[in-house]
């Protein structure tokens with residue numbers, strides 16, 4: 123395989139709602155380009171993408187898969203991504219290295235939530251985007267309605283280049299308003315016949331042709347002038363205009379296909395070759411130092427690792443894009459993140475699971491290597507001394523959590539290593555060895571994501587485990603001010619112990635004024651590592667306690683703050699003012715004051731209307747309008763508070779606050795009663811008091827635990 127220079131490399135990523143037909147379309151593209159001589163199908167589990175066992179089991183893409191074709195003089199790298207929201211990390215990292223996104227839409231279903239969510243990423247990145255209407259062979263397909271929805275959601279830049287002549291079960295022809303021809307496919311699809319546009323379609327085709335030319339001309343003044351002069355644009359101008367408007371995310375052409383019947387993929391590749399920017403024509407990659415990194419093979423080498431995957435018998439495969447320069451087998455590059463020198467012992471071009479060794483790759487291309495020592499997804503490799511870093515991928519916040527219970531205690535260490543490895547492979551999975559909750563917690567994007575992780579750990583690492591509910595990191599605080607004193611006195615044999623402490627314990631809030639009736643002599647603010655603060659005042663008058671004992675009293679208070687009086691949870695947001703006490707010239711010491719401080723605090727806390735707080739999350743839920751009732755009803759059962767609603771096209775955006783303890787199965791519940799069309803994001807909001815009955819239950823449960831211990 124020859125190495126392509128960056129003006130002849132085009133990286134495209136197939137994106138879209140699950141089931142829209144991306145993997146099937148990729149298969150058509152490989153077939154049409156002559157890479158394979160038989161098209162695989164999802165049902166037969168023999169596609170070039172979706173090759174892993176877990177994908178065969180589920181019938182969905184779970185990972186992104188990299189493929190490539192030669193189309194005329196251009197190498198088109200195709201990245202097929204999973205549509206399921208749980209695997210959005212794969213979409214985001216693929217977008218990072220792609221030049222053009224191809225949004226596949228099921229014309230029978232119209233614009234779906236997955237389409238919209240992915241659009242948000244695409245639009246944010248301002249990458250060139252094509253739209254592809256698929257499933258046009260389905261009886262229910264409604265191209266015009268889909269185009270209207272797409273324009274409604276994604277703007278008027280969505281521009282029809284093709285429309286179906288006869289959508290539905292007999293679908294076999296599209297009218298192309300750029301080339302002004304009709305393409306008619308044979309029963310097996312493939313290369314279509316070129317026919318004149320039927321007379322009855324001519325007016326519509328001409329109208330859409332003019333709309334297209336106008337949309338092209340709009341993005342370039344000279345073209346606009348020429349268009350006004352001549353009333354049309356010649357082919358060279360059209361190509362130039364298309365290139366500019368597509369590159370600048372100003373025009374999103376819409377194509378028509380049936381991936382199932384292999385109709386239309388050749389035209390898309392032709393268009394990519396003709397009108398989509400090459401790697402060299404894209405805006406340069408940004409570096410963390412603010413500089414631009416032009417995609418130029420003559421510059422020093424820089425590669426960005428966008429994906430890591432364990433492959434049986436091979437170890438970790440690192441997939442990278444050459445952002446600059448040329449990479450050769452045997453090159454030594456440095457990982458900017460950790461200074462590790464990595465040797466490129468092999469370079470592969472990948473075709474799904476197949477690998478083809480090559481000697482070199484040039485800027486713009488996508489390839490893989492193996493056996494990197496300390497390089498993971500999101501790392502940059504560059505020539506020694508360059509020290510540059512490509513701006514890393516920003517992954518979304520996790521949406522679900524689960525704790526891990528390993529069946530065999532002896533597997534725990536192995537599990538730790540497996541989890542680390544999995545996080546390196548998939549940064550949207552994060553691991554929290556939570557000391558407070560005494561659980562290993564996995565944060566992921568959804569239940570499917572957790573299921574995939576379980577499959578991987580069981581099959582690839584041979585460790586059996588179950589998911590458990592995560593414990594909730596409750597907090598305790600108080601709602602009332604209380605004065606308390608405690609005398610600690612012990613006289614058994616030798617030296618005695620004596621300390622007396624008087625304190626005012628109050629609920630603390632930001633901006634709280636000093637206690638008005640105490641003589642404030644010192645103030646310390648202690649931010650707590652579990653959130654909130656402890657504010658500690660020295661208000662001692664007349665030297666009743668030596669200042670040297672104040673830290674011991676604080677220690678006593680802190681001990682209790684770490685092990686709250688109600689449930690043993692951390693205490694937060696309390697102000698303690700020590701204003702009086704007594705000491706003994708011989709028997710007073712640090713230990714005695716620590717104990718007195720602790721007891722005075724504990725007693726005060728119990729009197730001060732103590733409250734258990736729970737973490738509460740802000741949810742943003744997107745659902746089709748007709749499913750609002752179900753979602754709202756469900757939120758009520760979860761103690762959710764609706765904070766606002768917004769309609770967004772056919773979707774409703776609901777903002778709600780829901781306690782974490784009510785969220786453990788939210789992702790799957792929402793998915794099941796919206797048939798996968800509802801989506802949500804979540805973010806920690808605050809700690810809020812739990813209802814009275816729950817507080818009682820939690821206290822009782824803690825008492826039982828203490829009794830059992």
Ligand SMILES: Nc1nc2c(ncn2[C@@H]2O[C@H](COP(=O)(O)OP(=O)(O)OP(=O)(O)O)[C@@H](O)[C@H]2O)c(=O)[nH]1
Nearest residue numbers: 140141142143144145146182183205257380381382
């Ligand atoms: N009728 C019809 N079915 C199609 C078409 N394209 C794909 N399918 C079928 O739709 C199902 C989903 O297709 P996939 O190619 O797996 O869809 P995908 O977009 O890759 O789905 P995810 O990987 O889950 O995101 C499969 O059963 C395909 O055979 C089409 O044009 N017409």
Ligand SMILES: [Mg+2]
Nearest residue numbers: 144145182183
């Ligand atoms: Mg797929």
